[in-house]
Amino acid sequence: MVLEYEVEEREIVRRGSEGDTKEAFDFSSKVTFYKKNAKETQSLLSQVSSSQITPSQDCKEIVESQCKYSLESDSDSENASISPGKYDISSYSFQLDPGQSKKQNIKRTYFACQKNPEQLKTSNLNEHITSILEVLEKNSHSQGEKWRAFAYGKAIRVLKNAKFKVNSVEDAKKLHGIGLKIQEKIQEILETGQLRRVQLESSDERTVTFNLFSQVFGAGPATVTKWYSQGFRTLEDLKQKAKLTYQQEIGLAYYEELQQKIPREEVTQIGKIVSDTAIAIVPGLKVVVCGSYRRGRQECGDVDILMTHKKTNCLTDLLPRIIQELEKVHFLTDHLTKIENTDKYMGVCQRAPGMPHRRIDIKLFPRHEWACALLYFTGSGHFNRSIRLWARKLSMSLSEHALVRRYSETEKGEPVPVKSEQEIFQVLGLKYQAPEQRDI
DNA sequence: GGGCAAATACTG
DNA sequence: CAGTAT
DNA sequence: GCCC
Numbered sequence: 001m002v003l004e005y006e007v008e009e010r011e012i013v014r015r016g017s018e019g020d021t022k023e024a025f026d027f028s029s030k031v032t033f034y035k036k037n038a039k040e041t042q043s044l045l046s047q048v049s050s051s052q053i054t055p056s057q058d059c060k061e062i063v064e065s066q067c068k069y070s071l072e073s074d075s076d077s078e079n080a081s082i083s084p085g086k087y088d089i090s091s092y093s094f095q096l097d098p099g100q101s102k103k104q105n106i107k108r109t110y111f112a113c114q115k116n117p118e119q120l121k122t123s124n125l126n127e128h129i130t131s132i133l134e135v136l137e138k139n140s141h142s143q144g145e146k147w148r149a150f151a152y153g154k155a156i157r158v159l160k161n162a163k164f165k166v167n168s169v170e171d172a173k174k175l176h177g178i179g180l181k182i183q184e185k186i187q188e189i190l191e192t193g194q195l196r197r198v199q200l201e202s203s204d205e206r207t208v209t210f211n212l213f214s215q216v217f218g219a220g221p222a223t224v225t226k227w228y229s230q231g232f233r234t235l236e237d238l239k240q241k242a243k244l245t246y247q248q249e250i251g252l253a254y255y256e257e258l259q260q261k262i263p264r265e266e267v268t269q270i271g272k273i274v275s276d277t278a279i280a281i282v283p284g285l286k287v288v289v290c291g292s293y294r295r296g297r298q299e300c301g302d303v304d305i306l307m308t309h310k311k312t313n314c315l316t317d318l319l320p321r322i323i324q325e326l327e328k329v330h331f332l333t334d335h336l337t338k339i340e341n342t343d344k345y346m347g348v349c350q351r352a353p354g355m356p357h358r359r360i361d362i363k364l365f366p367r368h369e370w371a372c373a374l375l376y377f378t379g380s381g382h383f384n385r386s387i388r389l390w391a392r393k394l395s396m397s398l399s400e401h402a403l404v405r406r407y408s409e410t411e412k413g414e415p416v417p418v419k420s421e422q423e424i425f426q427v428l429g430l431k432y433q434a435p436e437q438r439d440i
Numbered sequence: 441g442g443g444c445a446a447a448t449a450c451t452g
Numbered sequence: 453c454a455g456t457a458t
Numbered sequence: 459g460c461c462c
Contacts (some may be wrong), residue, residue: 038441086446140459144459146444147443147459147460148446148459149459150444150460151444151459151460151461152459152460154459154460155446155459156459176460176461177459177461178459178460179459179460179461180459180460181459181460182457182459182460217457218451218455218456218457219456219458220455221455221456222454222456223455223456235451245451245452245456246451246452247450247451247456247457304458336450336457337449337450337451338450338451342449343449344448344449344450344458346449346450346457346458353459361458363458369454372458376446376458384446385444385445385446386445387445388446389444389445391445392445392446397445397446397447398445399445399447399448400446400447400448400458401445401447401448417455441462442461442462443460443461443462444460444461447456447458448457449456449457449458450455450456450457450460451454451455451456452453452454452455
């Protein structure tokens with residue numbers, strides 16, 4: 001009884017934090033609430049769009065206070081950028097209908113989830129199934145079957161987050177995101193411990209080759225298909241015979257190194273190198289390492305660095321200058337985008353000679369886009385999908401640049417000025433989640 | 441059947 | 453423009 | 459592939 005109760009709560013939490021369409025329960029109940037309280041929300045929105053928060057004020061405030069390198073967390077500056085008197089987050093945090101105990105439970109669980117994301121994560125009771133589905137997901141992905149892979153991914157998350165071990169198809173049916181086809185697969189896994197299709201594919205030349213090739217940076221489904229049809233089967237084939245773009249050459253040259261995860265400590269060091277270099281060139285720059293690093297991961301796939309400055313608009317060549325300097329000290333070894341005239345750089349770096357090469361992105365945003373950029377590039381991907389879906393249901397649209405109201409399918413309104421991540425959550429009527437809590 | 445997020449930048 | 457990446 |  002208790003178990004089942006908890007299961008249901010977890011289920012709800014998961015859906016809510018994932019933002020799947022069908023989190024019907026979580027999300028739509030919130031939508032309902034939103035409509036009920038449309039008036040409050042309107043007033044909040046007008047408050048936000050009023051002069052109380054403006055980009056210029058934002059610039060002034062942040063630049064004057066703490067334009068300093070912040071790796072571990074910029075929560076200090078985030079907090080500092082909120083004036084307590086103007087916004088009382090607690091008064092506007094999303095409250096579910098108090099009259100309905102069930103909904104209250106959702107809310108409570110929601111909080112629990114936010115406090116304990118690790119707990120939810122560490123106990124995958126369905127490893128025996130998910131490990132196999134993960135193969136299917138990867139295979140689908142490298143064949144370019146985007147949405148099929150998407151569905152597998154969703155099923156995997158559902159299974160991982162389930163509070164019970166799936167011992168029968170009936171168990172699996174309860175989980176949202178598991179349809180007929182995956183049910184069949186689960187049945188076979190439960191009966192035989194494996195999946196014939198996976199066995200087949202793992203020794204299938206086409207599948208193996210697609211997986212191999214699709215991990216080359218710059219090669220997507222179309223390119224991989226072409227290479228395969230041209231008869232290439234190994235990385236050596238590609239190096240010797242394939243016609244490669246410059247990006248693919250780099251991707252191939254560092255194929256193994258770029259596969260490796262980056263220890264958190266190294267990301268910290270890389271961040272420091274970039275930050276020190278950048279700030280030496282442009283004092284007052286704000287530099288934050290985002291991505292999985294900011295979410296607290298111990299291992300990262302790449303390094304994602306965001307910068308902003310109050311004078312961004314007058315310093316269009318800012319990023320190129322920083323790039324050139326980083327190149328000069330042999331930190332950046334290869335460029336994946338052109339370095340002139342850019343505010344979004346992609347490249348390859350090496351912390352020190354002999355160390356593995358790493359993928360690095362450095363992006364410069366104008367001050368007024370800082371909050372959205374931070375949110376976006378901190379992710380996770382799932383979290384982003386979730387919050388955007390939510391935004392859409394509130395007739396808003398969230399991008400790396402801005403949070404805007406949409407009046408219709410095509411008509412978009414003015415951006416809602418937001419100067420911190422907290423404000424984005426606030427405007428969307430969501431409880432703030434720290435970066436670590438977005439690692440979902 | 442259509443949606444599954446959304447928007448931008450770069451390459452060739 | 454298609455393809456790729458973020 | 460799943461869901462509506």
